[in-house]
Amino acid sequence: MSRAELRYDGRVAIVTGAGSGLGRDYALNLAKRGASVVVNDLGVDTRGRQAAEGSESSAQAVVREIESAGGKAVACHESCATRAGGAAIVQAALDAFGRVDILIHNAGFLRNGPFESLTDEQIHSIMDVHLLAAFYVGQPAFAAMKQNGYGRILLTSSASAFFGMPWQTNYAAAKLGLAGLVNALSLEGQAHGINVNALLPTGSGRLGKGDSDMDWPDGLMASVPAGMELIAPQMRNEFVTPMVMWLVNERSKTTHGYYSATAGRFSRIFIGAARGWLSDAMNPPMPEDIEEHMAEIDDISRYDIPLKVFDEFEPIVAAQRALLEGKGD
Ligand SMILES: NC(=O)c1ccc[n+]([C@@H]2O[C@H](COP(=O)([O-])OP(=O)(O)OC[C@H]3O[C@@H](n4cnc5c(N)ncnc54)[C@H](O)[C@@H]3O)[C@@H](O)[C@H]2O)c1
Numbered sequence: 001m002s003r004a005e006l007r008y009d010g011r012v013a014i015v016t017g018a019g020s021g022l023g024r025d026y027a028l029n030l031a032k033r034g035a036s037v038v039v040n041d042l043g044v045d046t047r048g049r050q051a052a053e054g055s056e057s058s059a060q061a062v063v064r065e066i067e068s069a070g071g072k073a074v075a076c077h078e079s080c081a082t083r084a085g086g087a088a089i090v091q092a093a094l095d096a097f098g099r100v101d102i103l104i105h106n107a108g109f110l111r112n113g114p115f116e117s118l119t120d121e122q123i124h125s126i127m128d129v130h131l132l133a134a135f136y137v138g139q140p141a142f143a144a145m146k147q148n149g150y151g152r153i154l155l156t157s158s159a160s161a162f163f164g165m166p167w168q169t170n171y172a173a174a175k176l177g178l179a180g181l182v183n184a185l186s187l188e189g190q191a192h193g194i195n196v197n198a199l200l201p202t203g204s205g206r207l208g209k210g211d212s213d214m215d216w217p218d219g220l221m222a223s224v225p226a227g228m229e230l231i232a233p234q235m236r237n238e239f240v241t242p243m244v245m246w247l248v249n250e251r252s253k254t255t256h257g258y259y260s261a262t263a264g265r266f267s268r269i270f271i272g273a274a275r276g277w278l279s280d281a282m283n284p285p286m287p288e289d290i291e292e293h294m295a296e297i298d299d300i301s302r303y304d305i306p307l308k309v310f311d312e313f314e315p316i317v318a319a320q321r322a323l324l325e326g327k328g329d
Pocket residue numbers: 016017018019020021022023040041042043044045046048058078079080081105106107108109129156157158159200201202203204205206207208209
């Protein structure tokens with residue numbers, strides 16, 4: 001079967017943190033398939049400290065690579081973690097290419113540490129670069145997309161946020177905050193042709209290598225499952241980028257989703273509400289009733305996936321109706 005190539009001709013993409021790692025791979029691949037790309041990178045190390053760069057910045061090096069392959073790109077060295085920087089990044093796209101179609105917010109770094117000793121600096125810098133940057137770049141980008149009635153926004157979340165990782169409370173909170181942003185913004189984007197999703201990648205960028213320079217609790221690796229050598233070869237950017245390319249393509253209608261691209265396994269991650277336990281309609285329960293029914297409350301063998309606040313009411317209404325009609329189970 002011949003498959004129509006996914007193309008990005010005429011599309012303008014902004015990729016934050018595109019000077020290295022995963023972001024670089026997205027920028028190169030988008031440009032290869034026709035997109036004009038704003039390669040945004042501040043050039044910092046894995047803890048967010050200014051990295052020593054040579055005569056050419058990492059963003060300029062990516063632009064040079066794209067241009068020498070015949071593609072179109074501009075470098076932008078503003079920080080996506082400030083309001084002014086975010087505005088400047090979007091303005092760079094408008095100045096160079098006249099529109100914004102795709103935003104991939106990917107920039108970031110880590111400031112791990114035990115919860116009780118995280119400093120304000122460790123907390124705020126992580127919130128700024130992962131979560132607030134999605135507002136700083138996202139708001140002007142969304143406004144520009146709205147004008148064209150088209151947009152694809154992909155925010156980079158993390159398995160650490162959805163599933164948990166010690167010494168990353170700052171990072172996990174920021175990254176899961178992006179899921180909330182996806183939930184609300186995807187609804188706002190619907191009327192304007194703007195799709196909004198999040199990605200949980202496992203790649204070969206600097207933040208995925210279990211950097212020995214990074215702070216981790218002792219014994220963390222003891223809980224890694226056996227057989228990791230079977231999937232280690234797929235833990236690289238080439239096994240992440242295809243998912244990203246699909247989600248930001250015109251043919252993809254997917255919105256309001258979180259997708260994991262991990263070691264060659266591509267999978268939707270979802271938030272569900274267990275069917276739970278329905279209390280007596282006339283008598284508010286006692287705390288002891290909650291204790292008594294915890295097994296039902298915790299039972300995730302039956303669940304719904306609400307995609308907006310009102311969706312959560314539907315199964316409750318149905319269960320209440322069934323009870324009233326004497327058909328409850
Ligand atoms: N690599 C993984 O396995 C993995 C796993 C889960 C999540 N992630 C997330 O994916 C993204 C990319 O990870 P990576 O491993 O490729 O990282 P990386 O360190 O290789 O690249 C991140 C880039 O972001 C840039 N950056 C940092 N702060 C910036 C700022 N304020 N403005 C502009 N650019 C800035 C850095 O200079 C760097 O080039 C991150 O958001 C990370 O949290 C990665």
